[in-house]
Amino acid sequence: MDPPASPLSELDARSISAWFGDHQVLLDVSLTMPAGQVTALIGPSGCGKSTFLRILNRMHELVPSAALAGEVLLDGDDIYDAGHRLIDARKNIGMVFQKPNPFPAMSIYDNVIAGLKLTGKRAARDEKDHLVETSLQSAGLWKEVKDRLRAPGGGLSGGQQQRLCIARSLAIKPKVLLMDEPCSALDPTSTRVIEETMGELQKELTIVIVTHNMQQAQRVSQQCAFFLASQGQPGHIVEHGDTDAMFDSPIDPRTYDYVNGRFG
Numbered sequence: 001m002d003p004p005a006s007p008l009s010e011l012d013a014r015s016i017s018a019w020f021g022d023h024q025v026l027l028d029v030s031l032t033m034p035a036g037q038v039t040a041l042i043g044p045s046g047c048g049k050s051t052f053l054r055i056l057n058r059m060h061e062l063v064p065s066a067a068l069a070g071e072v073l074l075d076g077d078d079i080y081d082a083g084h085r086l087i088d089a090r091k092n093i094g095m096v097f098q099k100p101n102p103f104p105a106m107s108i109y110d111n112v113i114a115g116l117k118l119t120g121k122r123a124a125r126d127e128k129d130h131l132v133e134t135s136l137q138s139a140g141l142w143k144e145v146k147d148r149l150r151a152p153g154g155g156l157s158g159g160q161q162q163r164l165c166i167a168r169s170l171a172i173k174p175k176v177l178l179m180d181e182p183c184s185a186l187d188p189t190s191t192r193v194i195e196e197t198m199g200e201l202q203k204e205l206t207i208v209i210v211t212h213n214m215q216q217a218q219r220v221s222q223q224c225a226f227f228l229a230s231q232g233q234p235g236h237i238v239e240h241g242d243t244d245a246m247f248d249s250p251i252d253p254r255t256y257d258y259v260n261g262r263f264g
């Protein structure tokens with residue numbers, strides 16, 4: 001595996017508030033997502049976890065009615081600064097979605113390098129071959145597909161498709177990988193493979209995952225943040241910190257109830 005191009009990166013969200021039209025969905029959310037760690041975002045449906053995640057790589061602004069306040073610092077640099085291009089935020093901060101979304105008719109090989117084409121980067125053939133191999137290895141898929149790289153991505157199983165999407169994100173060499181419920185459409189075996197892959201990936205990059213699965217949050221993350229939007233109020237963080245402490249000895253009784261499955 002190639003060594004990381006740069007030291008691992010920290011993502012720091014400061015005083016994030018977000019709206020869809022008049023509807024405020026996040027209020028003053030601050031969270032540091034440490035370099036080389038997995039941070040899990042947990043909380044009941046509708047409390048703004050996915051919105052927060054989309055703010056972290058400037059996808060929120062694609063929604064016409066969306067607005068936001070606050071800063072997202074990648075290694076101390078605000079990705080929303082006027083001098084920064086949207087494309088740079090997307091390159092540095094990759095995203096994997098709930099439903100695997102490879103280009104189904106495109107080959108496995110071309111799926112992996114699809115992001116390169118989008119960013120306009122040119123690469124020689126052997127450079128692409130190397131990138132495809134290392135990205136698929138990092139995503140834990142290489143052994144399963146190395147003899148059928150020209151087969152369509154849509155022919156893979158759901159779990160393999162999700163790992164293909166991870167490989168596609170990795171090929172752009174992001175510093176941070178955002179994962180929005182990446183295993184919710186997968187069976188337990190595929191879920192376990194993705195979780196193991198995350199453990200390897202965090203040696204190379206910083207990961208933020210939204211999950212509804214408390215066991216998964218405990219298995220994969222070192223940091224955890226509990227979001228809540230109580231009684232029509234905007235979503236906010238009730239408590240965050242070390243994952244073991246959040247599950248074993250949470251400070252707020254609402255965190256205790258949530259991680260023990262008592263509501264939400």
Ligand SMILES: Nc1ncnc2c1ncn2[C@@H]1O[C@H](COP(=O)(O)OP(=O)(O)OP(=O)(O)O)[C@@H](O)[C@H]1O
Nearest residue numbers: 020023025043044045046047048049050051052063
């Ligand atoms: N594109 C949108 N337009 C308008 N409102 C939206 C949009 N996306 C999300 N919302 C609203 O923002 C709030 C937060 O939604 P969000 O999807 O971020 O929550 P979540 O915690 O990720 O929920 P879930 O766990 O169900 O995915 C909800 O009230 C939702 O209805």
